[in-house]
Amino acid sequence: xxxxxIVEKFPVLTETFVLNQAVGLIMRGHQVDxxxxxxxxxxxxxxxxxxxxxxxxxxYAPSVPKNYVWRLLLAIKLAFEFRSSYxxxxxxxxxLKYGRRAASLRLFYLVIxxxxxxxxxxxxxxxxxxxxxxxxxxEIGAIxxxxxxxxxxxxxxxxVKEYGDDVxxxxxxxxxxxxSNCQFFRNRAIKLGCDPNKIVVHGSGIDCNRFAxxxxxxxxxxxxxxxxxxxxxxxxxxxxxxxxxxxxxxxxPHVDIEYNIIGAGCLQNYLQExxxxxxxxxxxxxxGRKNQQEIIEILxxxxxxxxxxxxxxxxxxxxxxxxxxxxxxxxLPVIATHHGGIPxxxxxxxxxxxVPERDADAIAEKIMYLIEQQDAWLEIGKAARSFVEExxxxxxxxxxxxxxYQKLILKQECEFERIKLTC
Numbered sequence: 001x002x003x004x005x006i007v008e009k010f011p012v013l014t015e016t017f018v019l020n021q022a023v024g025l026i027m028r029g030h031q032v033d034x035x036x037x038x039x040x041x042x043x044x045x046x047x048x049x050x051x052x053x054x055x056x057x058x059x060y061a062p063s064v065p066k067n068y069v070w071r072l073l074l075a076i077k078l079a080f081e082f083r084s085s086y087x088x089x090x091x092x093x094x095x096l097k098y099g100r101r102a103a104s105l106r107l108f109y110l111v112i113x114x115x116x117x118x119x120x121x122x123x124x125x126x127x128x129x130x131x132x133x134x135x136x137x138x139e140i141g142a143i144x145x146x147x148x149x150x151x152x153x154x155x156x157x158x159x160v161k162e163y164g165d166d167v168x169x170x171x172x173x174x175x176x177x178x179x180s181n182c183q184f185f186r187n188r189a190i191k192l193g194c195d196p197n198k199i200v201v202h203g204s205g206i207d208c209n210r211f212a213x214x215x216x217x218x219x220x221x222x223x224x225x226x227x228x229x230x231x232x233x234x235x236x237x238x239x240x241x242x243x244x245x246x247x248x249x250x251x252x253p254h255v256d257i258e259y260n261i262i263g264a265g266c267l268q269n270y271l272q273e274x275x276x277x278x279x280x281x282x283x284x285x286x287x288g289r290k291n292q293q294e295i296i297e298i299l300x301x302x303x304x305x306x307x308x309x310x311x312x313x314x315x316x317x318x319x320x321x322x323x324x325x326x327x328x329x330x331x332l333p334v335i336a337t338h339h340g341g342i343p344x345x346x347x348x349x350x351x352x353x354x355v356p357e358r359d360a361d362a363i364a365e366k367i368m369y370l371i372e373q374q375d376a377w378l379e380i381g382k383a384a385r386s387f388v389e390e391x392x393x394x395x396x397x398x399x400x401x402x403x404x405y406q407k408l409i410l411k412q413e414c415e416f417e418r419i420k421l422t423c
Contacts, residue, residue, distance in 0.1 A: 001025075001402075001406075001409070002030075002033075002120045002121050003120060003121065003122045003123075004033050004034075004035060004145065005034045005124050005125075006035050006123065006130045006134050007035070007126045007127075007130065008037055008038075008130065009036055010039065010054075010058050011045055013040060014231060014263075016046065016322060017181075017322060019046055020205055020206070021124075021398065022034065022052075022054060024394060024395070025401070025402070027398075028398065028399075028402055030402070031057075032054075032057060033058075033059065033118075034054065034057060034058040034059070035114065036059070036060055036061075037060065037061050037110075038060065038063070046292055047291075047292075047293075059114075061109050061110050061112060061113055062078065062112055062113075064104075075109070079108075082116075085116050087141070088111060088117060088141050089111065091139075092107045092108045093107075098136065101136070107136065110133065114143050117141055118142075119143075119144040120144065121146065121405070122146055122405045122409070123146065125147065125148065125150070126152070127150065127151070127154075127155040128151050128159060128171065130149075131149030134175075135147065135174050146405075146409060147175050147176045148175070148176060148177045148404075149171065149175050149179070150179045150180075150181070150202075151178060151180045151199075152180075152181050152185075152204070152319060153181070153185070153318055153319045154317075156180070156188050156192075157185075157317040158314050158317075161314060162315075166193075168192060168193070169193060172194045172198075176198075176408060177199070177408055178194055178199035178200075180200075180202070181203055181204045181319040181320065182201060182203070182340070182341030183344060184340055184341040184344065185340075185341060186201050200404070202401065202404065203391060203392050204319065204320070204322055204392070204397075205395075205397035206325050206326055206329060206388070206394055207395075208389050210292070210296070211329040212330065213329065213331045213381070213382075213385045214330060215331060215377075215381065216331055216332060216333065216377045221256065223257075224256070224303050225257075225258050225259075225301060225304075226257065226259045226303065226304045226305075226306060227260045227262065227298060227299060227302040227304070227306070227327075228259075228260075228263075228305070228306045228307065228308070229261075229295060229299075229323035229326075230262075231265040232261075232263050232264055232268045233266060233267060233316075234312040234313065234316070235309060235312040236263075237308035237309050237310035237337065237357065238261060238267070238308065239271065240359065241259070241306045241308040242261075242271065242278070242284055243274075243278070244306070244308070244360040244364040245280075245283075245306075245364070246278045246280050246283075248364050248368055248371070249280065252368070257283060259280075259283060260287055260298060261285065262289075262295055263289065272286060296326075299326065299327055299330050300330070303377070304332060304333055304334075304370055305332040305333070305334045306335045306363065306367075307335070307337070308335075308337055308355075308357075309321070309336065309357070310337065310339060310358050318339060319340060319341040320341045320342055320345035321342070324345060325392050328351060328381075328385065328388050329385055329388045330381075331378075331384065331385055332384075333376070333377050333384075334351075334353070334384065335355065335363055335367065336353070336354055337355055337356065337357050337359075338357065339357050345387075346384075347387065350380070350383050351383040352384055
């Protein structure tokens with residue numbers, strides 16, 4: 001199969017779910033091209049990007065100049081270069097149909113890497129807003145193929161709150177099929193108007209072979225290392241992890257506790273100031289961004305994982321996040337929240353613990369329980385590993401994805417044969 005991914009950025013260190021799907025499809029003999037607006041703003045690159053030469057199959061839209069005069073002049077130059085595709089270019093400039101997208105020339109710039117018109121078996125839009133763009137690109141003839149859209153989190157939470165319940169009305173009507181990464185977001189999509197027969201849950205997978213299980217025991221010196229991996233943004237709830245761990249450190253002055261937070265984001269200064277105000281600078285550390293191998297090494301040397309996600313004020317919510325799956329696969333006892341799709345991943349009291357959102361006291365209580373009940377770590381870790389292997393192993397999910405693609409193509413072929421017979 002020839003498959004196109006439509007994304008915002010590529011490669012992105014925090015979006016391994018896109019990379020895992022692309023690599024899985026290539027390993028199964030399929031061609032994958034990636035269409036993106038830009039690269040991520042970090043020099044760190046996942047090794048699979050290089051191992052599978054994905055940058056050679058990634059096509060970027062030209063940068064849109066902020067100055068409208070320069071934007072227009074560059075558009076004229078590009079239009080001349082691609083004049084053989086003038087019909088598609090003219091359609092991208094249809095102000096009556098596409099309004100601001102056309103008037104700003106942003107749709108025109110999105111079309112450029114697709115010229116001359118590209119034909120695929122499958123067009124897979126990663127996140128709902130790019131599904132909207134995919135519909136338009138198909139409509140103007142810039143790309144051809146069956147359109148699948150993955151709904152992953154902020155696109156079906158924050159984006160809907162920001163732009164209204166009807167924002168996906170056209171996409172739900174004209175898109176061929178939809179994937180949600182948890183039942184929580186599938187239910188929301190159906191409530192917003194998606195045909196239940198056109199959407200299935202297809203989880204975001206991890207390569208369990210890379211995240212080896214390791215029984216957790218304290219070191220000879222009794223030190224306990226706690227860890228969180230996530231962007232430093234509101235919905236990750238890291239503030240509550242910091243406050244919870246600080247409470248535990250105060251309650252257990254005789255225990256050597258260290259809390260490492262992996263990730264970067266807009267709240268970095270706020271969180272650093274919070275750590276300082278709590279007098280925890282030597283105990284709680286912001287480590288910044290790390291690549292996958294660096295994260296694995298840190299998790300290998302840790303004992304407890306916290307994922308304190310919260311519903312952000314702008315409505316942004318999480319699905320079952322991959323960083324939590326990775327920690328569970330490696331056997332760390334995890335503490336997460338009753339939030340979004342996370343309860344579909346963590347079985348409370350079996351493969352980890354769930355606490356209310358924004359409840360530092362509850363986080364502290366579970367950490368103290370794990371400190372006191374270290375004999376429970378192994379059974380919790382085994383249950384977590386087993387659950388992730390059963391439900392989120394990437395090879396199973398990539399086989400499932402290929403099957404979804406093939407069924408969609410077969411359905412198209414059957415419909416074509418039916419039309420021929422009718423005629």
